[in-house]
Amino acid sequence: MADIFTSQDAPPTWLKDKAITVFGYGAQGEAQALNLKDMGCRVTVCLYPGSKSIDKAKAAGLTVMTDPAMAARQTEVAVLLTPDAAIPALWESALRDALPSKCALIFAHGFTIHYNLMTPKPTQDVLLVAPMGHGSILRQQFLDGGAIPAVYAIHQDGTGNAKDIALAYAQAIGCARVGAITSTFKEETETDLFAEQTTSVGGLTALIGASFDTMVAAGYQPEIAYWSTLREMEGMMRIIANRGMAAFVDNVSATAKYGALTRGRRIISDATRAEMKTIMDEIQSGKFLKELQQEAQEGYPKSKDAIREMKSNSIETTHQEFTK
Numbered sequence: 001m002a003d004i005f006t007s008q009d010a011p012p013t014w015l016k017d018k019a020i021t022v023f024g025y026g027a028q029g030e031a032q033a034l035n036l037k038d039m040g041c042r043v044t045v046c047l048y049p050g051s052k053s054i055d056k057a058k059a060a061g062l063t064v065m066t067d068p069a070m071a072a073r074q075t076e077v078a079v080l081l082t083p084d085a086a087i088p089a090l091w092e093s094a095l096r097d098a099l100p101s102k103c104a105l106i107f108a109h110g111f112t113i114h115y116n117l118m119t120p121k122p123t124q125d126v127l128l129v130a131p132m133g134h135g136s137i138l139r140q141q142f143l144d145g146g147a148i149p150a151v152y153a154i155h156q157d158g159t160g161n162a163k164d165i166a167l168a169y170a171q172a173i174g175c176a177r178v179g180a181i182t183s184t185f186k187e188e189t190e191t192d193l194f195a196e197q198t199t200s201v202g203g204l205t206a207l208i209g210a211s212f213d214t215m216v217a218a219g220y221q222p223e224i225a226y227w228s229t230l231r232e233m234e235g236m237m238r239i240i241a242n243r244g245m246a247a248f249v250d251n252v253s254a255t256a257k258y259g260a261l262t263r264g265r266r267i268i269s270d271a272t273r274a275e276m277k278t279i280m281d282e283i284q285s286g287k288f289l290k291e292l293q294q295e296a297q298e299g300y301p302k303s304k305d306a307i308r309e310m311k312s313n314s315i316e317t318t319h320q321e322f323t324k
Contacts, residue, residue: 003182005152010171011164015041021075022046023068023090024082025053027135028108032079033062035142035173046071072098077106077165084111085296091118099124102158104165109192110185113155115289126156127166130188131175142174150175151183193283198276205310207267208233212315226318 020043022033029045030053036043037060045057049066057064065071072078072095080087096118099105104125112118113126120126131138133148141147150170154162170180196202208229215225240248249260282288295302310316 004149004179005167005170005176005182006179007171007176009180010167010176012168012171014161014164014168015077015172018042018076019074020044020077020079021065021071022079022081023071023095024080025051025057026081026083028131028138029079029081029135030057030060031135031139031142032081032108032131032173033057034060034139037062038142039172041172044071044075068094069098073100075103076100077104077169079106079108079169080112081108084109085292087112088117104159104162106166106169107185110153110155110187110189111193114185114189115286120156121158122156123158124156125158125162125165126154127162127169128153128155128183128185128188129166129169129173129175129180130192131173132181138174147174147177149179149181151188152180153183153185153188155185190280190283193288194276194280197279197283204233209310209313209315213313216314222314222318223321226315226322230315230319231322 018041020036020041022029022036022043023046025033025045025047033043033045044063044065046065046068047054047057048068051066054064054066068090078095078099080090082090099121101121101123104127105120106127106129107113108128108130110128110130113128128151130151131148132150133141138148150173152166152170154166156162159165167176167180170176211229212222212225215228216222236248243251249257252260279288282291
């Protein structure tokens, strides 16, 4: 079983006077920077010149810098929340030589370190504090007094204070309220990629889309198919998250229960499980990394084509009818 640390394990004043710089202001960057600010931390956001997020961050009351090397020289805790593909270039061009030799590097995803895409100095702390949810959820839970857990790991303890810094950071962004789950960069990276590809993003959207298409092809109205597949998922996922899968299935109607238990396993067949194993092997072997790097070098053509195809599907036009 994993060790789980909570607020009572976090050094309460460790980050109080530390200069923290958040590089990036996407969903996680925005949420973490604002949570840090609300907790009284000295936080600066570093963005590239001309970024559309500069005005947004300033309007939120955050200090913004646009020179990454200058920002790096002034920081004691560097939080790297730019896209995975951008971190190695940012490291080489600005951070590697500018960051203090004793600073802490915090990541929200183990990807860059696990795949050896950058090499921090041996005197630096290299930490993982990965909230287990989208940035918008992290922020809203924080404001509501709740929390989502985080995955916590130490890759390198250069200063001898890595654990204290990581747990203090998990507390400052709100995750330690419920728990920081001990892991490794390898485990977080590989499980996160696998879940994204087979369940939370890839598998879920593919399953919903296929179910919708099957209903429409059988002559049912797109609006009915849309609500039966995509929109009903929202409430169901809340119940599953709160009560677990067995309790969820056990509390639907007898008809729904029998149909789910006898037909669901036909969807997730032995062939599906074999394909999942192949996907896991591709992640663990580095094959997926090579594909992703090639895709990035070419400007993400496969990703763009797939998104265009998704947007042209009638489930998207039906969605727009109900949300416009």
